[in-house]
Every structure is written in C-alpha cells, then in structure tokens.
Amino acid sequence: MQERGTPKILVVDDERGMRELLEILLLRKGYEVCCAANGRDALELFRSSTFDLVITDIRMSPVNGLEVLKGCKAIAPKTPVIMISAYASTEVAVEAMNEGAYDYFPKPFNNEEILTVISHALRSRDEDEGSARTREGPLYFGCLIGESPAVQKIYESIERVAKTSSNVLITGESGTGKELVAKAIHRESSRREQPFIIVNCGGVPENLIESELFGYKKGAFTGAVANRTGLVEAAEKGTLFLDEIGELSPLLQVKLLRLAQEKTVRMIGGTEDIPVDVRIISATNRDLERMVMEKSFREDLYYRLNVLPIRIPALRERKGDIPLLAQHFLSKFAREFAKDIRKVSSYAMDILCNYDFPGNVRELQHIIERGVAMEASRIILPDSLTLSMYKRRQHEGTGATNAPAELPGQGFDLDQHLAEIEKRLLQTALQQTNGAKLKAAQLLGITFRSFRYRLLKYGLATEDELSSSDN
Ligand SMILES: Nc1ncnc2c1ncn2[C@@H]1O[C@H](COP(=O)(O)OP(=O)(O)OP(=O)(O)O)[C@@H](O)[C@H]1O
Numbered sequence: 272m273q274e275r276g277t278p279k280i281l282v283v284d285d286e287r288g289m290r291e292l293l294e295i296l297l298l299r300k301g302y303e304v305c306c307a308a309n310g311r312d313a314l315e316l317f318r319s320s321t322f323d324l325v326i327t328d329i330r331m332s333p334v335n336g337l338e339v340l341k342g343c344k345a346i347a348p349k350t351p352v353i354m355i356s357a358y359a360s361t362e363v364a365v366e367a368m369n370e371g372a373y374d375y376f377p378k379p380f381n382n383e384e385i386l387t388v389i390s391h392a393l394r395s396r397d398e399d400e401g402s403a404r405t406r407e408g409p410l411y412f413g414c415l416i417g418e419s420p421a422v423q424k425i426y427e428s429i430e431r432v433a434k435t436s437s438n439v440l441i442t443g444e445s446g447t448g449k450e451l452v453a454k455a456i457h458r459e460s461s462r463r464e465q466p467f468i469i470v471n472c473g474g475v476p477e478n479l480i481e482s483e484l485f486g487y488k489k490g491a492f493t494g495a496v497a498n499r500t501g502l503v504e505a506a507e508k509g510t511l512f513l514d515e516i517g518e519l520s521p522l523l524q525v526k527l528l529r530l531a532q533e534k535t536v537r538m539i540g541g542t543e544d545i546p547v548d549v550r551i552i553s554a555t556n557r558d559l560e561r562m563v564m565e566k567s568f569r570e571d572l573y574y575r576l577n578v579l580p581i582r583i584p585a586l587r588e589r590k591g592d593i594p595l596l597a598q599h600f601l602s603k604f605a606r607e608f609a610k611d612i613r614k615v616s617s618y619a620m621d622i623l624c625n626y627d628f629p630g631n632v633r634e635l636q637h638i639i640e641r642g643v644a645m646e647a648s649r650i651i652l653p654d655s656l657t658l659s660m661y662k663r664r665q666h667e668g669t670g671a672t673n674a675p676a677e678l679p680g681q682g683f684d685l686d687q688h689l690a691e692i693e694k695r696l697l698q699t700a701l702q703q704t705n706g707a708k709l710k711a712a713q714l715l716g717i718t719f720r721s722f723r724y725r726l727l728k729y730g731l732a733t734e735d736e737l738s739s740s741d742n
C-alpha cells in the first residue's frame with residue numbers, strides 16, 4: 272500500500288541481458304522502467320514521454336550513448352543521465368561528464384552502487400526543482416495533464432497546499448484525478464521523501480480498516496498473534512491518503528477524529544496513545560456537506576479534514592483539456608502496444624470533444640486505449656472509438672457522414688475527413704448487403720474493382736480474404 276510518486280527510468284542498452292538485468296533491479300526497487308535497444312529508439316521515447324532519469328550504454332548503433340546524453344540534455348536539461356560502458360575509456364568518461372552526465376559506471380558494475388547513485392540523482396533532481404510548479408513536456412508536477420483555466424486553478428492550489436501541513440479534502444466525480452492530485456501534493460511538499468500511504472475506506476469491512484489503520488497488539492483478537500503497526504504510524508512524517516472517505520463507518524469516524532484532533536493513534540487492544548506526525552489528504556466523490564446535514568458524516572470530522580478544500584471539475588466542465596489528454600494517452604498506449612499511431616483524426620477528436628464523459632478522465636483513457644488496440648490504420652478514426660458512444664452520437668444525428676458544425680481554426684484535414692466518411696460508407700454498404708461485396712459496390716455506385724481497392728486501402732479486408740471470396 273505504500274507508494275511514493277513513482278520515478279520513471281529509461282534504460283538504453285543494445286545488450287538484451289543488460290537491459291533485463293537493469294529492468295529487474297529497478298522494478299524491484301519500485302521504479303517504473305522503459306527500455307530501448309539503441310540510441311535512436313531511446314531519443315524517440317524520450318521525446319514522446321517524460322522520464323525522471325536515463326541510464327545509457329555508450330557503444331551502440333544507430334546513435335550512441337554520448338548522442339543520447341546530448342539529445343536528452345537538449346530536451347530536458349535537468350533529467351540526470353547515468354552512463355554505463357563495457358569499454359571503459361577515460362576519454363569517453365571525461366567527455367560524458369563534460370556533456371553533463373550525472374555519473375559513469377564501467378561494466379560490470381556493483382548493483383547496490385548503481386542503485387545508490389540512482390536514488391541520489393533522483394533526489395538531487397527533486398531538490399533542484401524545489402516546490403515551484405514543475406512542468407516537463409505536457410505534464411505538470413510529473414503526472415497531470417491539462418491547461419484549462421479550471422485545472423490551472425488546481426495547480427495553484429497544489430502549490431499553495433504543498434507548502435503547508437494542513438489537511439486537504441479533494442472532491443470530484445469518479446475518474447477526475449483525485450488520487451493523482453493527492454500524489455502531486457505529496458511530491459511537491461517537504462514530506463516528499465517520506466511515505467505516501469493510500470488507504471481505501473470503501474468496500475472494506477470496518478474491522479479490517481480499523482486494524483489496517485491503527486494496528487493491533489498481540490492477543491487483541493483471535494488471530495492477532497503478534498503486534499502489528501498500523502498504516503497511520505507507517506505514514507509517519509509523510510502523507511496519509513484516505514480515499515473514499517465518505518464510506519467511513521460512524522465508529523471509524525470517531526477514531527479518525529481522535530487522530531485528526533489529537534494527532535495520536537491507539538492500537539487495537541493497546542492502552543497508550545502514540546503521537547504521530549502525518550498530513551491527511553482525503554478524497555471523496557460524495558457530497559460530504561450534504562452527508563453532514565443528513566447526519567451521516569460527523570460535522571467535527573468534516574471540518575478537521577476539510578481545512579484546505581480542492582474541487583476537481585468533471586471533464587465535461589473543462590472540455591478544452593480533452594485534446595491534450597487524448598494525445599497524451601494516445602502516445603502512451605501506442606508505445607505500450609508498439610503501434611505506429613500518432614494522431615487522433617480530427618473528426619474522431621470532434622466526437623470526443625462533444626462527449627460528456629460520465630467516467631471522466633479514466634473513461635477517456637479507456638476509450639483511447641481500446642481505440643489504439645483496435646485501430647488498423649495510423650490514425651485513430653471514429654470507428655475505433657467505443658461503439659456505444661459512437662452510436663449515441665449517430666442517434667443525435669451527427670454521424671460520420673455529417674461534416675463538423677464548425678471548422679477548427681487550424682489543423683483540419685479535408686482528405687482525412689473525407690477518407691473517414693468513405694470508410695464508414697464502405698462499412699455501411701457491407702453491413703446492408705450482409706457482406707456481399709458485389710452488391711455493396713453496386714449500392715455505392717462504383718465498380719467492383721474500385722470497391723476492392725478501397726477495402727484494401729482502409730484495411731477493411733486483406734488480399735487473402737479478397738482472393739478467397741469472389742463477391
Ligand atoms: N489530469 C490528468 N492527467 C493525466 N491523467 C489523468 C488526469 N486525471 C486523471 N488521470 C488518469 O485518470 C485515471 C483516474 O484518475 P484517479 O484514479 O486519480 O481518479 P479518482 O478521481 O481518484 O477516481 P475515483 O473516484 O474513481 O477513485 C488515472 O489513470 C489517472 O492517471
């Protein structure tokens with residue numbers, strides 16, 4: 272359950288064994304890892320994503336480690352780059368250090384040593400960035416996407432709140448990014464080197480949450496065979512993130528009030544009050560104020576937890592962020608699925624921007640993930656967007672054959688738009704004729720030859736399929 276903002280590391284080496292070794296070492300330490308087998312791929316990854324640190328081999332082709340170093344420094348000068356090489360040469364080492372490398376390791380290196388240097392490098396980078404709003408690439412605070420006025424306000428709140436140790440209450444519909452904001456606050460605060468502990472207060476039986484939170488003394492109940500420290504104590508000097516706080520039972524509300532008021536915890540079965548220093552960030556998608564009025568949430572606890580409120584607006588209230596988020600998730604999943612898809616077509620984007628997203632950012636993320644998985648061409652076309660959503664638009668009378676109501680100021684691509692309409696019509700014709708291609712061609716008023724050509728062009732059929740069926 273313990274979690275800090277997970278640093279993301281790029282490992283570059285042409286030797287598979289070395290990549291795997293580093294990957295295992297780093298994953299075990301809880302880092303997120305991406306690997307590249309040469310400098311060219313590494314720079315491409317580095318350009319399209321944000322990394323906290325790079326470890327690169329020196330002798331590689333195409334594009335060697337020194338060029339990776341220079342490239343990374345040009346894109347994100349503060350990201351530490353650690354060099355490793357089997358062909359230790361002082362000259363190259365000096366050159367690397369002059370170019371701004373953080374450190375240099377001849378292979379084989381000592382695992383513990385390199386892990387220590389990595390942890391120092393990451394810390395020095397954090398300190399460098401201080402607590403001012405950090406932005407690299409499209410990401411704010413290393414994890415948040417969005418530039419609408421509504422989220423700018425949230426960024427300001429994160430900065431303000433990070434400077435204090437007061438309790439924070441984050442509200443917002445499901446999938447709006449409450450957990451991400453909580454992590455960003457922790458990472459920006461002076462507690463960043465201390466634990467960030469997540470406790471989900473919903474969907475877990477009361478007695479289980481209680482023992483998780485406060486720990487227990489040996490013999491406190493059947494099965495308590497030894498003393499166990501709770502998560503509150505584990506968060507000492509760090510941040511305790513209480514998710515779904517609106518689900519807390521009345522008994523736990525009382526216990527939490529004691530923690531919020533007295534800053535002490537008492538283990539189950541214990542007699543002594545242990546002082547703790549934790550900042551509590553809570554989150555909920557419920558209307559706590561109303562719950563207070565209805566007396567299902569304690570008013571005193573509400574005020575203790577809600578010292579600094581942050582409300583995250585639903586995605587439909589900040590539609591300006593949709594294209595940025597969509598593009599971000601597209602790059603992420605294209606990379607994950609190793610697909611060369613770089614763009615959401617303008618018409619597909621138009622559909623997304625007109626959608627309500629009841630599941631907020633999480634839903635958009637899933638739609639793009641499925642879109643990338645399904646798409647056979649190099650751009651996301653409307654057909655690859657979640658079907659239920661697409662149908663909904665069609666019912667509203669704005670299917671793919673209609674032009675967008677307004678043309679965007681820039682970035683519209685007529686050919687691409689027409690191609691989408693054409694593809695859609697081909698599919699409709701095939702559906703109407705139950706897949707009989709000759710009839711479908713007639714329906715569209717084109718020759719069979721032309722129809723076949725278009726099916727291939729849009730990936731609606733393969734050569735094999737076409738040659739195995741003659742209509
Ligand atoms: N501004 C954002 N930038 C990038 N990713 C985001 C943003 N907001 C949300 N996400 C992504 O959307 C998903 C949902 O976010 P998160 O879990 O923080 O939401 P939540 O508000 O805690 O939802 P729930 O109420 O369901 O727990 C995550 O995968 C998160 O990474």
Ligand SMILES: [Mg+2]
Binds near residue numbers: 449450514
């Ligand atoms: Mg959440």
